[in-house]
Amino acid sequence: MRHYCLFLVAVVFSLLLSFPVRAAEEKSAGLVVDQAKRTITIDAKIAPRKLEYLKGAIYPIEVIACWPHPRGRKAHETVVTIEVMPSAVHKALESLGLTPGVPVMGEAKDAPQGPEVKIYLDVPGPGGKPHRVPIEKTMIDPKTNTYMPKVQWRFTGSVMSKPDPSKEDTVYGADMTGTLISIFPVTNETVLQTNLTMKEEKYLKLETNTKILPPEGTPVKLVLEVPKMR
Secondary structure: OHHHHHHHHHHHHHHHHHHHHHHHEEEEOOEEEEOOOOEEEEEEEEOOOOOHHHOOOOOOEOEEEEOOOOOOOOOOOEEEEEOOOHHHHHHHHHHOOOOOOEOOOOOOOOOOEOOEEEEEEEEEOHHHOEEEEEHHHHEEEOOOOEEOOOOOEEEOOOOEEOOOOOOOOOEEOHHHHOEEEEOOOOOOOOOEEEOOOHHHHOOOOEEEOOOOOOOOOOEEEEEEEOOOOO
């Protein structure tokens, strides 16, 4: 009986120890939510800028993160590729207390709506230690050799889309395109957008900053940081 009681105490104690870890950090495939730091960390890789099917053509950067080719519709215009479902990131942002706004597409009169989120990229630094870089510094305007201007990254959430136009069934649109973060409103099937419009897209042609980013295919971490509620 004494041994049985000691066993029960040990089990209860181990469960109590595990609760703070689960409360502070929630993990799923390719994604970690840290409630204490209010961050979402996503497994990613530096995307290739040339895709074979485009026969050497390189398009300006229009999105930050999406699925790789051929699943990702913006894989030829992205900084990093991811494997996580965009809807999983949507749910993670909601778990940190955010409510999605409204995405826009094309020459819309209204700007994208939604709470602001900070975005960073953890790249390999000296000694292999991660070096955190604001996402704007991972891109440059080749004409001026200057960083991408600072923008607001907004949690808009995605529109719902029809996988089959002949049916009424809808799904989370970003889970069809694989787009997580877009710079310009080239799609509303995404989770986050900026305050930039298609007017800026006409003259702001971005390229990856190879002075900061590691070689293509290098594993990195995409970090979304949610400001503390006021």
